[in-house]
Structures are given as C-alpha cells and as structure tokens.
Amino acid sequence: MYKSILDKAKSQQPAIQRLFKRLKKKKSAELDPIFHEEHERAFSEIDCMQCANCCKTTSPIVEQKDIQRISAHLKITGGDFVQKYLLMDEDGDCVFKQTPCPFLLADNACSIYESRPKACSEYPHTNRKNMHAILDITYENTFICPAVAKIVEKIQKIYD
Numbered sequence: 001m002y003k004s005i006l007d008k009a010k011s012q013q014p015a016i017q018r019l020f021k022r023l024k025k026k027k028s029a030e031l032d033p034i035f036h037e038e039h040e041r042a043f044s045e046i047d048c049m050q051c052a053n054c055c056k057t058t059s060p061i062v063e064q065k066d067i068q069r070i071s072a073h074l075k076i077t078g079g080d081f082v083q084k085y086l087l088m089d090e091d092g093d094c095v096f097k098q099t100p101c102p103f104l105l106a107d108n109a110c111s112i113y114e115s116r117p118k119a120c121s122e123y124p125h126t127n128r129k130n131m132h133a134i135l136d137i138t139y140e141n142t143f144i145c146p147a148v149a150k151i152v153e154k155i156q157k158i159y160d
Contacts, residue, residue, distance in 0.1 A: 002051045002146040009142050009149040019156050020139045028132040035138075038154045039126040042147040052100075052108035053144055059095040060119035062086055067094070073115035124148045 009016065023031060062070075071081035085102055086094045096102060103111045110116055124145045125134055141148040 002046070002053070005146040005149045006053070006143060009152065013143070015156070016139070016142060016152060019152070019159060020135055022159055023135055023155075024132070026132065028130045031131045032129060034155060034158060035126050035131045035151065038151040039147075041154070042126075042150040046147040046150065048147075049108050051146060052104060053146070054123055054141075055104040055108070055110070055120075056100040057144060059089075059099055059101070060117045060123070061093045061095060062117045062119070063094070066117040066119075069115045070112055070117070073112055126151055 067078050067081055067086075071078045074081065076084075082094070085096055087097045089095050101110075103116070105111055110120070122128070124138070124141045124147060126138060126141075126148060128134065131138065138148065138152075142152045143149070
C-alpha cells in the first residue's frame with residue numbers, strides 16, 4: 001500500500017514540482033496551518049513501523065549532541081561511534097555510512113529509538129513552524145515518505 005502512494009507521487013512529479021514553486025510564493029503563516037493539519041491527518045493513517053522507507057533509503061544529519069547521546073546509549077566513546085558509523089558528506093554534514101540505517105531492526109524498529117538523532121525524531125518535519133523555509137526538503141521527502149506524499153496530495157487539491 002505505501003509503495004503505491006510513493007509510486008503515485010513519482011508519477012506526478014512534474015505537477016508536484018509546479019506546486020512547490022507556487023508554495024514558495026506563500027508565507028509560512030498561510031502554509032504552516034495547512035501542513036500541520038494534513039500532517040495530523042496523514043499520520044493518523046500511516047504506520048511508520050510498516051514502512052521505514054526513510055530509514056532504509058536516507059541518512060539523517062547527525063549532530064554533535066546526537067553523537068554524545070547515542071554513544072552514551074551504546075556505551076562507546078564518541079570517537080568510536082564516529083569512526084564506526086559516520087562519514088562526512090559533500091555538504092560537510094555527519095551522516096551514517098550506510099543505508100539502511102545500521103540501527104534499523106528487521107521489524108522496522110529502531111534499536112536506538114530513545115537516543116536516535118534529532119533529525120530522525122523530527123522526520124518528516126511537516127509539523128514544524130516556518131514550513132516555507134524547508135520546502136525543498138519537503139519536496140524531496142514527498143518521494144521518500146508516504147505520509148508526506150499524502151500531505152502533498154491534499155495540499156495539491158487546495159492550491160489547484
């Protein structure tokens with residue numbers, strides 16, 4: 001079911017791209033309430049544990065506070081954590097060396113859930129303030145996260 005939601009979004013990529021160009025002309029005061037309402041609706045229907053596509057296909061940015069928290073959870077030094085699990089990407093951000101996430105379990109659970117990176121706990125960011133500032137990442141997430149695809153589908157109906 002979730003794959004079909006993503007397939008539909010991919011098939012509509014040009015229209016979605018046009019939508020996001022229009023959204024960039026809107027103010028966050030207009031966009032935030034719409035995104036937040038659709039976020040709540042989408043996540044009442046989507047079960048992340050049945051999907052985990054984000055964990056399977058992308059790597060979050062891992063900040064210094066995340067490194068400290070996760071390494072303490074794993075009972076290893078921050079340096080050992082960085083050496084074993086992280087690399088610096090082309091933007092200079094620390095990310096996991098591999099996908100799927102090294103902490104993703106076979107049942108789609110996260111073995112470090114309580115200490116996971118902030119980027120993971122906030123994903124897919126569609127309930128944040130100032131959605132206007134993160135429209136580019138939201139566009140990308142439309143093709144990764146079925147919940148975002150559903151959110152965007154609803155927003156498309158509003159702005160078409």
